[in-house]
Structure formats: structure tokens, C-alpha cells
Amino acid sequence: MSPTSVTSSESAVTVSGLTRAYGPRVVIDRLDLRIGRGEFVALLGESGCGKTTLLRALAGLDPIQGGHIDAPGRPAVVFQEHRLLPWDTLWQNVSLGLPGADPRKRAAAALVEVGLGDRLDDWPRNLSGGQAQRVALARALVQEPRLLLLDEPFAALDALTRIRMHVLVKELVARHQPGVLLVTHDVDEAIALADRILVMRNGVIASEHRADTHGGPAASRDQLLRELGVATNLQVA
Amino acid sequence: MDGRVSNVDYVIQQEYRAPTTPAPTRHTSAIAKPGVKPNLIVLSWITPVVLIVVWEALAQAGWLSPQVLPAPSKVLRTAWKLTLSGSLLNDLGVSLLRAAAGFAIGGSIGFILGTLVGFSRIAEALIDRSVQMIRAIPFLALVPLVIVWFGVGEGQKIFLVSLGVAFPIYINTTLGIRQIDPKLVELGRVQGLSTLQLIRRIILPGALPSILTGVRYSLATAWLALVVAETVGAQSGLGFLAMDAREFLRTDVIVLTIVIYALIGVAADSIARLLERKLLAWHPNYGKGARS
Numbered sequence: 001m002s003p004t005s006v007t008s009s010e011s012a013v014t015v016s017g018l019t020r021a022y023g024p025r026v027v028i029d030r031l032d033l034r035i036g037r038g039e040f041v042a043l044l045g046e047s048g049c050g051k052t053t054l055l056r057a058l059a060g061l062d063p064i065q066g067g068h069i070d071a072p073g074r075p076a077v078v079f080q081e082h083r084l085l086p087w088d089t090l091w092q093n094v095s096l097g098l099p100g101a102d103p104r105k106r107a108a109a110a111l112v113e114v115g116l117g118d119r120l121d122d123w124p125r126n127l128s129g130g131q132a133q134r135v136a137l138a139r140a141l142v143q144e145p146r147l148l149l150l151d152e153p154f155a156a157l158d159a160l161t162r163i164r165m166h167v168l169v170k171e172l173v174a175r176h177q178p179g180v181l182l183v184t185h186d187v188d189e190a191i192a193l194a195d196r197i198l199v200m201r202n203g204v205i206a207s208e209h210r211a212d213t214h215g216g217p218a219a220s221r222d223q224l225l226r227e228l229g230v231a232t233n234l235q236v237a
Numbered sequence: 238m239d240g241r242v243s244n245v246d247y248v249i250q251q252e253y254r255a256p257t258t259p260a261p262t263r264h265t266s267a268i269a270k271p272g273v274k275p276n277l278i279v280l281s282w283i284t285p286v287v288l289i290v291v292w293e294a295l296a297q298a299g300w301l302s303p304q305v306l307p308a309p310s311k312v313l314r315t316a317w318k319l320t321l322s323g324s325l326l327n328d329l330g331v332s333l334l335r336a337a338a339g340f341a342i343g344g345s346i347g348f349i350l351g352t353l354v355g356f357s358r359i360a361e362a363l364i365d366r367s368v369q370m371i372r373a374i375p376f377l378a379l380v381p382l383v384i385v386w387f388g389v390g391e392g393q394k395i396f397l398v399s400l401g402v403a404f405p406i407y408i409n410t411t412l413g414i415r416q417i418d419p420k421l422v423e424l425g426r427v428q429g430l431s432t433l434q435l436i437r438r439i440i441l442p443g444a445l446p447s448i449l450t451g452v453r454y455s456l457a458t459a460w461l462a463l464v465v466a467e468t469v470g471a472q473s474g475l476g477f478l479a480m481d482a483r484e485f486l487r488t489d490v491i492v493l494t495i496v497i498y499a500l501i502g503v504a505a506d507s508i509a510r511l512l513e514r515k516l517l518a519w520h521p522n523y524g525k526g527a528r529s
């Protein structure tokens with residue numbers, strides 16, 4: 001949190017030796033991780049391996065039992081549920097906790113970016129799932145975070161909406177250049193979006209795949225599925 | 238006995254609660270077609286109007302003794318006379334002031350205790366059982382004791398009204414705060430809200446539907462408490478008007494006070510509903526789209 005950490009140039013977050021346990025049960029075990037500014041990192045791992053736990057620790061939502069998290073500024077979070085306040089209009093939702101002048105104007109700009117610029121004064125209950133998640137994205141990005149944490153934000157959306165969201169997120173991240181940690185269980189989503197794919201197992205980052213310099217995919221689908229313990233040698237007719 | 242879980246308590250708590258699912262019975266029937274609705278409203282007024290006309294006719298024909306039930310026209314004339322002499326408005330004003338004072342005091346106490354208990358398990362342990370035990374007493378049973386404490390002055394009336402108001406507000410404030418989605422509170426922390434901002438932006442708005450339900454119920458109890466308090470003894474106010482009229486067998490005045498009590502009860506309820514519609518415009522059960 002200290003302002004001097006800005007000198008760790010272009011780092012959105014640096015984690016060293018992070019340990020997180022629920023009682024005696026250690027879920028994250030001396031984990032190291034660095035995400036650069038503007039870097040899009042996807043975190044894969046089978047259900048219950050501790051992805052959400054890691055993300056919550058990075059967001060400062062839970063206490064940690066060991067190690068350091070060095071993240072300049074407050075990270076922004078988009079959860080699997082949109083978590084919009086039903087009693088606030090869309091622009092009020094987007095400007096929640098936003099410091100500085102003219103919150104409505106800045107919220108409006110953020111809503112324009114996610115394609116909802118004409119719904120400033122509408123209520124969240126009038127939105128579809130995908131639209132609500134776009135507002136949540138606007139609420140996160142309007143803060144201009146150094147680190148953007150996404151916990152399966154598209155998991156509850158239908159396939160078409162999900163693909164549209166992928167395009168939108170990629171575009172917004174390219175423009176705002178936050179470091180991104182996207183937690184997902186969707187291998188294709190990770191391949192489509194990430195510069196770097198991490199696979200989590202036994203409380204640590206078990207393996208890591210970088211996109212090649214030509215911007216090609218970070219890893220093959222089969223390879224990732226194998227690492228996640230899914231047999232892919234079944235040939236489907 | 239556990240004061241919190243007796244059956245009666247449970248039923249009352251259910252009654253006091255804000256509806257969590259849409260309550261279509263509160264609106265015009267969904268089956269009614271738009272074009273038919275005005276006629277239905279006219280229709281719904283036919284029965285009361287006929288009853289009043291029959292009542293008037295029976296009284297005029299001398300079938301109803303004026304001492305049992307005076308004609309509606311007689312009640313109206315009395316209302317007019319008492320209004321001209323100023324005594325009706327004076328007594329009405331006194332009664333409304335008492336209700337307002339009791340509502341303010343009881344409402345504040347209920348709200349503050351409810352907020353404390355809603356937020357803090359320790360406050361709950363300290364406060365809730367006592368409140369629930371006191372609430373188990375039908376509060377009108379306290380009237381003789383309250384008269385011993387306060388006599389039949391203003392103190393007795395305001396105390397009874399406060400007591401009737403405090404419980405529904407207390408219960409619904411507690412419930413409202415408890416029902417807030419912890420995920421939204423967590424969101425507030427993620428967005429960097431201070432405790433004060435958290436209360437203003439998330440906790441109070443989230444608890445508001447429940448609190449307003451409490452307000453609506455407490456308006457009804459406030460009014461009931463006032464009627465009782467004024468009836469057992471007063472030197473002014475609507476209840477005094479009625480009891481004074483009883484001495485002289487002025488049934489017309491008595492009926493008039495009853496009608497006024499009813500009108501004010503209806504008015505208070507309408508105000509509470511209007512408040513809900515204004516403040517809960519975001520809520521699917523109360524907002525614009527919800528009612529025709």
C-alpha cells in the first residue's frame with residue numbers, strides 16, 4: 001500500500017510467500033506471484049483449489065497468515081455476482097466510493113465505455129445479467145485501478161453474452177492498462193484473454209504458460225486440460 | 238420460556254415483516270383489464286353508499302333512536318357546528334400533537350435500540366431478551382400501572398403511544414439490518430467506503446423497506462394507544478370530546494369522534510404508503526412499475 005512501491009516499476013502486484021489457512025487447513029502455501037502493469041493473467045485450477053481464496057487475499061478482504069502482498073493503491077474487484085446496489089441508479093452504483101470531483105460525469109463516461117451510456121438513471125433491476133456485469137466492470141474501471149481482480153465474472157452468463165464480454169474486457173484492459181488477475185475454470189476463456197496462464201495446485205502456482213511474442217495463445221487447450229487432470233485422449237467421434 | 242420464540246411472537250414478527258416477495262393482493266387484481274378498472278372502483282363504493290343511505294332513511298323514519306345511532310346528516314351538522322366553534326379543531330390538534338410526540342419518542346427509541354441490536358451481537362445479548370419480554374405483555378394491560386405512574390396527564394398518553402410505537406420499529410429495524418446481503422457490505426469494503434459511508438450508502442437503504450413497514454404498523458398502534466389513553470381520562474383531545482359527550486348522551490358527537498379517528502387512521506396509512514412509494518422507487522414491490 002505504501003506509495004514508494006510505485007518504484008517497483010510497472011508492477012501491479014507482487015506476492016511473496018503468501019500463506020492463507022482456514023484454521024489448521026492451509027489453502028495457500030507460500031505462494032509467489034507477480035503481475036505487471038497492463039498484463040492479463042488468468043488463473044486456472046480445479047474447483048476448491050484456492051483461487052477465490054487467493055483473489056480475496058489480494059483484494060485485502062481476508063487476513064493472511066504469512067508472506068507479503070505489495071499492491072500499490074486499492075485493487076478493484078469484479079465478483080461472479082454483479083453486486084449492484086438495488087437502491088442506487090446505475091451511475092450511483094458506478095461512482096460508489098469514487099473519490100474526487102464530478103462523480104456523475106466520470107461514472108457516465110465509464111458507462112459509455114461498457115455500452116450503457118443511455119441508462120445512467122436506470123435501476124439495476126431492469127438489467128439483464130450481462131448488462132449488470134458490464135456495470136460492475138464499469139464500477140471497477142472507473143477507479144483506474146493498478147490491479148483488477150476478476151473472480152469468474154462471466155461464469156453465470158450464457159455463451160454468446162460471455163463471448164461479447166470477452167471482447168469488451170480485452171478492449172477495456174488494453175485501454176486502461178491495469179494488471180489483471182482473472183480467476184476462471186474455463187480453459188478457453190483463459191486462452192482467449194490471457195497473456196499468461198497460471199495453473200494452481202496444492203496451494204501454489206504449479207505451472208505457468210506465456211503467450212509467444214507474436215501474441216499467439218499461451219498454451220494449448222489439451223496441455224492445460226491435462227494439467228487440470230482432465231483426460232483428453234478420448235476421441236469424440 | 239424463551240421470550241424470542243413463542244408462537245405468538247413468531248406470528249407477530251411475520252406480520253410485521255416487509256414482504257420479500259411481490260404481494261399482488263396489495264395492488265389492483267392482475268386479472269382486471271385496464272378498461273374495466275374505473276367501473277370496479279365505482280362498484281366498490283356502491284355498498285358503503287347504500288349502507289349510509291339506508292342508515293339515514295332509518296334514522297329519518299324514526300326507526301333508529303338518535304341516542305343509539307344518530308343520522309349521518311346529524312353527525313355532519315354536529316361536525317360543522319363544532320368546527321365553527323373551534324373546539325373540534327382544538328381537540329383534534331391536541332390529539333395529533335400527542336400522537337406525534339409519542340411517535341417521535343417511541344420511534345427514536347425503537348430505531349436506536351433496533352440499530353444497536355442489528356449491528357452487534359453483544360447489544361443483542363444485552364437488550365433483545367428484555368425487549369421481547371416486555372413486548373409479550375399486551376401493552377394495554379399496562380394502562381392501570383401507567384395511570385398510577387403518570388396520572389391521567391400528558392405523560393400517560395405520550396408514554397402509552399411511545400410504547401406502542403417502539404416495538405414495531407425496533408423489530409423491523411433489527412430485521413432490516415440483519416437481512417442485508419453481506420456480499421453488498423463486502424462490496425462496500427472493496428470500494429473503500431468508510432464506516433459512515435457504509436451505513437449511509439448500504440446499510441440504511443438496505444434496511445429501509447423493513448423500517449418503513451415498521452413505521453406503517455407503528456402508526457396503527459400509535460393511534461390505538463392514543464384512543465385508549467384519551468378514553469381512560471383526558472381534559473382535552475378527541476377522546477375527551479367523546480367521553481364528555483357520553484355524559485350528556487350526545488351520540489352524534491361520539492359517532493363523529495369515531496369517524497375522525499377512522500379518517501386519521503386511513504390518512505396516516507396513506508402517508509406511510511406514499512413514503513414507501515417515494516423512498517423505495519427502486520424496489521420491485523413498491524416502485525412505479527409495481528402499482529397501477
Ligand SMILES: Nc1ncnc2c1ncn2[C@@H]1O[C@H](COP(=O)(O)OP(=O)(O)O)[C@@H](O)[C@H]1O
Pocket residue numbers: 022027045046047048049050051052053054
Ligand atoms: N470461509 C471458509 N472457511 C473454511 N474453509 C474455506 C472457506 N472458504 C473456502 N474454504 C476452503 O478453501 C478451499 C479453497 O476454496 P476457494 O478458494 O473458494 O476455491 P476455488 O478455487 O474454487 O475458488 C476449499 O477447500 C474451501 O472448502
Ligand SMILES: [Mg+2]
Pocket residue numbers: 051052053
Ligand atoms: Mg471460486
